[in-house]
Each structure stands twice: as structure tokens, then as C-alpha cells.
Amino acid sequence: MADLAASEVELLLSMPEFKRFVFTAIQRAGVLSQEGPAHGQAPRDLSFAEGRRSLGFDILQLAHLGQPEDVRAVDPDALVTLNAVILTAMNTPKEKSRGRRNDDTARYSALDE
Numbered sequence: 001m002a003d004l005a006a007s008e009v010e011l012l013l014s015m016p017e018f019k020r021f022v023f024t025a026i027q028r029a030g031v032l033s034q035e036g037p038a039h040g041q042a043p044r045d046l047s048f049a050e051g052r053r054s055l056g057f058d059i060l061q062l063a064h065l066g067q068p069e070d071v072r073a074v075d076p077d078a079l080v081t082l083n084a085v086i087l088t089a090m091n092t093p094k095e096k097s098r099g100r101r102n103d104d105t106a107r108y109s110a111l112d113e
Contacts, residue, residue: 006065013066013081016088022063023089026082029056060085 012018026032029052063085064078071080 004062004065009063009066011066013063013084016092018063019085019088020092022059022081023085025059026056026085029053029059031056031060 030049031053060078060082064072064075064081067075067081075081
């Protein structure tokens with residue numbers, strides 16, 4: 001499989017949908033989780049969980065390639081990208097209400113006729 005060019009990843013990183021995808025991927029990989037054997041997980045499963053987390057960090061590093069070179073130089077841990085991903089995921093547009101209030105008040109306009 002060919003590696004992605006920095007320009008390709010830069011284009012992807014400019015899309016809010018891609019940032020939400022990265023957030024979901026790293027969240028499912030357990031990057032943001034603090035669970036371990038002390039929290040009910042069997043110690044034998046720890047290697048599996050660490051493998052998932054490692055893949056999550058790899059995805060984050062791939063997304064970090066879309067940052068400008070000067071940002072990548074001072075942030076090798078991809079914290080800037082992680083911050084951008086979290087902010088985008090937390091600020092998703094809310095669904096608009098269905099306009100029920102307008103439906104309720106529409107009957108009053110019939111009284112004017």
C-alpha cells in the first residue's frame with residue numbers, strides 16, 4: 001500500500017468529517033481511555049488493548065502529517081492534531097428542530113382570514 005502524500009493528508013485534515021472520523025477511531029482504539037487491569041480488564045487482555053491503542057496512535061500520527069512542517073517539528077506527539085480532532089468532534093452541528101413551534105402557531109394565522 002502506498003503512503004499518503006502530505007498534501008493528501010492536509011486536504012483530509014481540512015475536512016471536519018475526517019476529523020470526526022479520526023476522533024471516533026482513536027476513541028474506539030482506547031487512546032483516550034484510562035482502563036487497564038485495575039479496572040476489571042483481565043491482564044491477559046492487556047496486550048490486545050495495547051495493540052489497539054498503538055493502532056489508534058498510528059492513525060493519529062498519520063493525520064498529523066497534514067499539519068504544516070513547522071507544527072510537526074515542534075509537536076512530534078501530535079497533540080495539536082489531537083486537540084483539533086477533539087474540538088471538531090465536540091462542536092458538531094446540532095440537528096435543527098423540526099419547526100414544531102411553527103406548526104403549533106400556524107393555526108392562529110387561519111383566524112386572521
